[in-house]
Amino acid sequence: MSMYTREGTPPDSEMKAACETEKTTSLNPSAATQLPVSTNCLACSEDGRYLGLGHALGLSVWSASSLLCAAEWKQDALEVTSIQMTAMGESAYMLGAVDDMGVARVFAYHREAIHPLSVINTMENINKRSICLTFELSEGGDYAAASISCNGAAWLEVFHLPSEAWLKEMETAQKQDPNSSEDVDMKWSPVAVVIKIKPPKNPAGPLDGPLELFRTTDWFSRLSAQEVDRDAGNTKEKSESPPRCTQHFLWPCGPFPGGSKAKPAGGPVAVSVWWSGSQNLLQYSLHKAPKNKTDVEPVPDVLWPNAKTILCSAVSRCSRFVALGLEGALVCVWDRKSGSPLSVVMVTAADSDFSRMQFVDNCPDIGPDHDADVSQTFPAATVCVLLLCKSGATHTVTAGRGTQTLQRSERPKEGGDIPAVAAPVAFLQSLSLVVQRNGEMFLQDIINRSRVCSLMLPTTHRTATPCVPVYALSTEQQTLYIRGDQDSGCAASSEAGSQLFIFRFGESDIIRRWIVSLPDSPRQLNTPSYETLEDSCNLYLQQRALSVDERNDALTQTWKQLQETAATLQQTRKNCSS
Structure with missing residues (x-):
């Protein structure tokens, strides 16, 4: 019995059902x-x-x-x-x-x-x-x-x-x-x-539009010139502490402006990099020969501009999508295949200062269905991203072309309940592994936030370094490996010291119905590449044409809201003057 079966339990048996559920939803090593x-x-x-x-x-x-x-x-x-x-x-x-x-x-x-x-x-x-x-x-x-x-x-x-x-x-x-x-x-x-x-000498600001991404001849010098004037007063403060970078290896997927047409059979073809305090994600080709051997300042092949400073990032398993968590509670998902944003989502919660994000594999599409003709030309692109905030709150963003859905969880009331780890489990449908700062571990449904199963260590041990737990997930073996240390409050036993505890989810009846299979390698998920810049631009223009109705509806709705707001302000001013 799982926690999902508790709905509809009669009032007189709620306590008994709760006790049974508590027993059956705990998994031992x-x-x-x-x-x-x-x-x-x-x-x-x-x-x-x-x-x-x-x-x-x-x-x-x-x-x-x-x-x-x-x-x-x-x-x-x-x-x-x-x-x-x-x-x-x-x-x-x-x-x-x-x-x-x-x-x-x-x-x-x-x-x-x-x-x-x-x-x-x-x-x-x-x-x-x-x-x-x-x-x-x-x-x-x-x-x-x-x-x-x-x-x-x-x-x-x-x-x-x-x-x-x-x-x-x-x-x-x-x-x-x-x-x-x-x-x-x-x-x-x-x-x-x-x-x-x-790191760039001057943080580069956003460009004018998606097509500017592919103009790699003069944009870098232009951006630097723009930023010298705007950030002249902040240069000294930013230079006091060296910036740190975050990088992701990228596999073949879509256009690679400035690179060669020949795509290697295996291995990544590019690396994406962003620096702390920067608004831009930079992409460098790993197979583009430098113009000369003295070229010590490589120029990015692609720049993905953003309106706010980047706080965290993640790349999908197929490396087609790159998600960025930005200041101001913004989430931007870039589609490398089309060279344009898939979605930009505003998280309105006040405590949404992002710290980490990850893509969720095999997340059910909870948004509206895509048009059949559109999906035949371009496979339906809907992604799910799990966000972890510094406050301990978590958010799930499901985004696609013209659609977005956001689920939120409240900020934990107790400091020990703040998640140190909230990681999607690739081989479990819509489930994430949560390890809290108090050492408590459980599997949680990403969509409805219900606790599916608690992971219990023996009473003699506790999760080691719960703020930074030592663990590994094996997709092939459908297993969690995690370190546990002897509880100082327990008497010495034959199991003293650090132990490696193994949770085999494939052997549990509680978890088995959530298990799904995944390709062995991201290279099996690669979508067809578009070899030339012309193909990429054609793809972008076709996507714009197919989404014209959605964009017109959004524009009409925005204009209607502006008119209503203007009317309200005029009425307020008239009342004040009278």
């Missing part, structure tokens, strides 16, 4: 195992076979089925604080890690051994020590992006990783000494810097 000391981070491979753990003295790879350590890499006086894992071949996995000193490294797990392949930001001079703030691997391990800070300056470096060469080198090393698990004097192929992106 399927398994647990001891964790290494100071396990700070956790990642799961896309195929669900292995777990990557970052902890004191290094990192380790575990089998997800047996929960046994398959291999480990150790180094004294080092603590891994961030880890990511992706498949780089049929029998090899790439790991990206950042330690407590801000050094990023790339590893490979191959044939029960971990190979340290590259150090991203080596410290050659202690006075010019660079710190890696964020490090991200693209799916498949073709690229990596590192946000680096050094002596008050900040920049983003995107690397091409020679994954195919590394696979061959690991196979060669294995044949030469199959009994050795260590790399002795092994020289791996070096990584190559594809692009180095620095």
Whole structure:
């Protein structure tokens, strides 16, 4: 029985039904195992076979089925604080890690051994020590992006990783000494810097219209000239603290102005970047050869302008849509295929200062149906975005061409009830995982905000670091892995210390009806590309023509409201004068 069955319960049996519901909607871990000391981070491979753990003295790879350590890499006086894992071949996995000193490294797990392949930001001079703030691997391990800070300056470096060469080198090393698990004097192929992106000297303001996005010859200089006058008084204040960047890898989808017509068969083709305090999302091609080798200031291929400063962002699984949370409680969803906004939504709640946002997979379309003729020409584009505010309130925005729907939840009354995590679960229809600051965990229906199932740890343990929980979700295995620490209020037991608790949702009758299947990779979701700028412009003009009735209705409604407001003001002035 789930909480949905409580509707219509007779008054005289409400208490009994509530007790039964409370029992049947609680899910206990399927398994647990001891964790290494100071396990700070956790990642799961896309195929669900292995777990990557970052902890004191290094990192380790575990089998997800047996929960046994398959291999480990150790180094004294080092603590891994961030880890990511992706498949780089049929029998090899790439790991990206950042330690407590801000050094990023790339590893490979191959044939029960971990190979340290590259150090991203080596410290050659202690006075010019660079710190890696964020490090991200693209799916498949073709690229990596590192946000680096050094002596008050900040920049983003995107690397091409020679994954195919590394696979061959690991196979060669294995044949030469199959009994050795260590790399002795092994020289791996070096990584190559594809692009180095620095923050704009002057924050760029919005452009005149969607078609301006594709004019990449003179817009950058024009924007800088405009902003020098407008922001001259704020330049000193903004330069005191270096800006931070947020980046997303983008897969083939739609037009790529300024780039080549040839689209690579695999791997991302671009990276999107926005800087703190900026209004614009910039897109850089990963396959566009620079005009000359001395070009150290790359010019973006595409600019997505916004009316307000960007606070947070998210990219859909297929990377066709980019959602931006803006100041002033605005949400803008850009459609990369058409090069125009899919929707702009105003969240009217007073406490809507956005902190994070994520796309919701398999969210039901709760808006009006699209016209059949329109969907035949352009597949119906309706997206669902989950927003988390700093106040703890959450909002769900469902947006499409000419349609938008907004659901809100109230700000939690207690500080412990504020969500530290509100993450959509890709393999569960319209459900999100919520971890509150008080350690409470549950699955919540994104649409009606009802609690579907509580996730209960044993009474001897509590959710570790609930403000920043250590967890991973496996879409392939339909499983949640989360760290729990022994409750200080409980007596010592045989399960002392940190434990890894496993919730297998596919084995639960409570959750099974929400489970859905997803493609294994974003590249399976790619829509047909439009190779030329002319094709993209034609698509945009056709969309405008097909939506003319909707836009005329909206214009008529707005004009009617303006007339009513003007009439009210005139009547108020007449009453005051009399």
